[in-house]
Amino acid sequence: MPYKAISGIGEFGMIDKIAALAAPTLRAVPELLTGIGDDCAVFQPAAGLLQVSTTDILAEQVHFDLLTTPLQHLGSKAISVNVSDICAMNALPRYALISLAVPASFPIAMIEELYIGMSDAAQKYGLAIAGGDTSSSRSGLVISVTMVGEVAPEQITHRSGAKPGDLLCVTGTIGGAAAGLKLLMREKEIMLNHIENNEPYVKSVIGDMKEYREAIRAQLLPIARIDIVKFFHARNIRPSSMIDISDGLSSDLQHLCQQSKTGALIHENLLPINASTRRIADELQDDALTWALTGGEDYQLLFTLSKEKYQNIAEYKSISVIGEITSQESGVHLCDIYGTDIDMESIRGFDHFSS
Amino acid sequence: MPYKAISGIGEFGMIDKIAALAAPTLRAVPELLTGIGDDCAVFQPAAGLLQVSTTDILAEQVHFDLLTTPLQHLGSKAISVNVSDICAMNALPRYALISLAVPASFPIAMIEELYIGMSDAAQKYGLAIAGGDTSSSRSGLVISVTMVGEVAPEQITHRSGAKPGDLLCVTGTIGGAAAGLKLLMREKEIMLNHIENNEPYVKSVIGDMKEYREAIRAQLLPIARIDIVKFFHARNIRPSSMIDISDGLSSDLQHLCQQSKTGALIHENLLPINASTRRIADELQDDALTWALTGGEDYQLLFTLSKEKYQNIAEYKSISVIGEITSQESGVHLCDIYGTDIDMESIRGFDHFSS
Numbered sequence: 001m002p003y004k005a006i007s008g009i010g011e012f013g014m015i016d017k018i019a020a021l022a023a024p025t026l027r028a029v030p031e032l033l034t035g036i037g038d039d040c041a042v043f044q045p046a047a048g049l050l051q052v053s054t055t056d057i058l059a060e061q062v063h064f065d066l067l068t069t070p071l072q073h074l075g076s077k078a079i080s081v082n083v084s085d086i087c088a089m090n091a092l093p094r095y096a097l098i099s100l101a102v103p104a105s106f107p108i109a110m111i112e113e114l115y116i117g118m119s120d121a122a123q124k125y126g127l128a129i130a131g132g133d134t135s136s137s138r139s140g141l142v143i144s145v146t147m148v149g150e151v152a153p154e155q156i157t158h159r160s161g162a163k164p165g166d167l168l169c170v171t172g173t174i175g176g177a178a179a180g181l182k183l184l185m186r187e188k189e190i191m192l193n194h195i196e197n198n199e200p201y202v203k204s205v206i207g208d209m210k211e212y213r214e215a216i217r218a219q220l221l222p223i224a225r226i227d228i229v230k231f232f233h234a235r236n237i238r239p240s241s242m243i244d245i246s247d248g249l250s251s252d253l254q255h256l257c258q259q260s261k262t263g264a265l266i267h268e269n270l271l272p273i274n275a276s277t278r279r280i281a282d283e284l285q286d287d288a289l290t291w292a293l294t295g296g297e298d299y300q301l302l303f304t305l306s307k308e309k310y311q312n313i314a315e316y317k318s319i320s321v322i323g324e325i326t327s328q329e330s331g332v333h334l335c336d337i338y339g340t341d342i343d344m345e346s347i348r349g350f351d352h353f354s355s
Numbered sequence: 356m357p358y359k360a361i362s363g364i365g366e367f368g369m370i371d372k373i374a375a376l377a378a379p380t381l382r383a384v385p386e387l388l389t390g391i392g393d394d395c396a397v398f399q400p401a402a403g404l405l406q407v408s409t410t411d412i413l414a415e416q417v418h419f420d421l422l423t424t425p426l427q428h429l430g431s432k433a434i435s436v437n438v439s440d441i442c443a444m445n446a447l448p449r450y451a452l453i454s455l456a457v458p459a460s461f462p463i464a465m466i467e468e469l470y471i472g473m474s475d476a477a478q479k480y481g482l483a484i485a486g487g488d489t490s491s492s493r494s495g496l497v498i499s500v501t502m503v504g505e506v507a508p509e510q511i512t513h514r515s516g517a518k519p520g521d522l523l524c525v526t527g528t529i530g531g532a533a534a535g536l537k538l539l540m541r542e543k544e545i546m547l548n549h550i551e552n553n554e555p556y557v558k559s560v561i562g563d564m565k566e567y568r569e570a571i572r573a574q575l576l577p578i579a580r581i582d583i584v585k586f587f588h589a590r591n592i593r594p595s596s597m598i599d600i601s602d603g604l605s606s607d608l609q610h611l612c613q614q615s616k617t618g619a620l621i622h623e624n625l626l627p628i629n630a631s632t633r634r635i636a637d638e639l640q641d642d643a644l645t646w647a648l649t650g651g652e653d654y655q656l657l658f659t660l661s662k663e664k665y666q667n668i669a670e671y672k673s674i675s676v677i678g679e680i681t682s683q684e685s686g687v688h689l690c691d692i693y694g695t696d697i698d699m700e701s702i703r704g705f706d707h708f709s710s
Binding site for chain 1: 360361362363364366369370372373376377379381383384386387396400401406408410412413414415416418449453454455456457459460464466467471473474477478481482483485487488489492493495499501505
């Protein structure tokens, strides 16, 4: 059989192959309502109750760099990224299982720091750390978090329910996590240069960059939008579709449109990008719009809502309407500040395996 | 703070620290009935139904060696070890989430092989592969499987329910997985020697060792004892306590006794050790009893049952009574074939972080 590396078909090509192999296992379990393809799997343990579950694996040097990532922050982020997937189903998290593969030479104190971050985050979100597994690793730290949440059947929200004419909304701001990552990478380079040249580098990587704090927090300490889900539940709002922005707005919007069999038109001037993100982009001679579209890791929610329901969300400060859902034939487009139409298929998010 | 490596306090020392940090998260979730400390966490999604969940992380060069492990077998084993934890709660598996961290240079065909093994095993056990995550890895393959099962409240079995006087029973045979591992390690050495000396080595590592097949299958393709759980359910048998044998009989029996606050006395001549395991031990000048006590990875069930209920299990061929539960003060002991009493605290199972 000819050799073909994963990098040749990319992450989504691999997921398609995996989903096809998993498909025959679903037949024996009719209570599993949704398998691979949404933010979470959906299982019905009892009438009137749905359970959603998700898992994320974080590998050293791929997802995080211990030189620039305090371990408490890393623990918190490992929890938050899973809570974000649960929120994307309009569900609330209940418990998590955590697996670690750790080099045996790791200091115990570092593992404790990691768990302090996880435990603090879990308490903020109101979920239990229920169990896990620990193993040694021959190579770097690997963290795998699985989370289970619950939602009433009448509240669950999939990627697939958007209809032409629906408003496209995004929570919070986007692009900040990418700005933070760029700053941390620059700081790391400065630090390594100092070390190489035998010059002192005493400043804490994070401590002295107060003006950058917002972006660095977005990268190191994202907060999943459980507040939005609670707001939806309190007001009995059910978005027609929802996804969390982990790969970048461009990629995640396209996932939502593919699953909903729709197109979309968004407007650059409506995108919620922080002033500090724009300043950092200028300083680094980079582009805040690109960060907002493809940077990823913002862990905001992207959702759709029929226009009649707009008044229900208008009061919530942290929600921006960025465009609307169109027909599938129209494709997924961005109208930039000059009025130019950009086909978003040409803009891709992060792919772990792309070469 | 002084440097203290994980290897200095061992796997169980680390788990104690983790459990203490997780404890405050449990308060917000009263439906989580059992957290860290049993084979599974226990969650009550609805009245009359318990959910059990477990996770296992397998790291290349720690848990498996791709030189001696066919990927289909590895996929099957990754599923089976989690099913085994579900079975240890007297529960049946429903769905699994699978995370992989894979070097981008890995051939796609290898990932497909891995998933074929997972999918086949899942279908045999009747569970769904519901979702997962994929990431690149800078260093070796890491597989993390999380599994959720279900059980009625009147059937759930913990590690903690054993009472003095209960019979100690074990399913199947033990020590075979360790025998298989030793054979594979020997074969690998032979293969590497051939390569080093530029001699041809054409035999498949597994193919030609028919006389060793039983042991190698026990190592590479363990089958979780879902048949025993189904037998228990059909006959309305609820063991007083249960654990699966993953670390080795010695270590797992001590876990069961610690949680049950009891001692135990087992008899060497009652231990179910295959004739082929004994032959392999002789051939390798090793000790089958040591393999049975400390080898681990047998994925059999160790359970206790009050003596009056013995007749209920007597007919089931694959269950052996190996001793009985005693008082906590008596400790955990083995009576060997010469009548010598051995304190099992002196016999330890596998610890990922022991130095």
